[in-house]
Amino acid sequence: MEAKSETLNRRTPLITAGIFLGLGLGGFIDGIILHQILQWHHMLSNIRPMTNVTNRDLNMVWDGLFHALDWVLTVVGVILLWRAGGRDDVLWSSQTFIGSILIGAGLFNLI
Numbered sequence: 001m002e003a004k005s006e007t008l009n010r011r012t013p014l015i016t017a018g019i020f021l022g023l024g025l026g027g028f029i030d031g032i033i034l035h036q037i038l039q040w041h042h043m044l045s046n047i048r049p050m051t052n053v054t055n056r057d058l059n060m061v062w063d064g065l066f067h068a069l070d071w072v073l074t075v076v077g078v079i080l081l082w083r084a085g086g087r088d089d090v091l092w093s094s095q096t097f098i099g100s101i102l103i104g105a106g107l108f109n110l111i
């Protein structure tokens with residue numbers, strides 16, 4: 001049992017970085033593709049429909065704040081990954097890292 005706990009502790013920095021990157025990148029995919037390119041929805045389009053200029057402007061501001069949050073989450077993920085890369089005790093695994101990114105993107109979609 002001790003060996004499994006030790007392995008998890010050695011992968012935690014990589015998992016944490018991957019989850020933050022998944023949250024940020026999942027948000028960017030949603031914001032860029034669904035909000036901007038396809039224009040399927042915006043942050044407040046259910047509350048303030050895009051029927052007039054005021055609502056359109058309000059939705060654009062909230063979309064911008066959403067992108068700023070995505071940017072912060074992605075930067076935090078990169079910083080955590082950088083810090084994990086400087087540690088000798090981190091157990092590196094591409095499967096763990098990709099899985100963590102997918103968990104983060106899934107959490108973004110769940111929320």
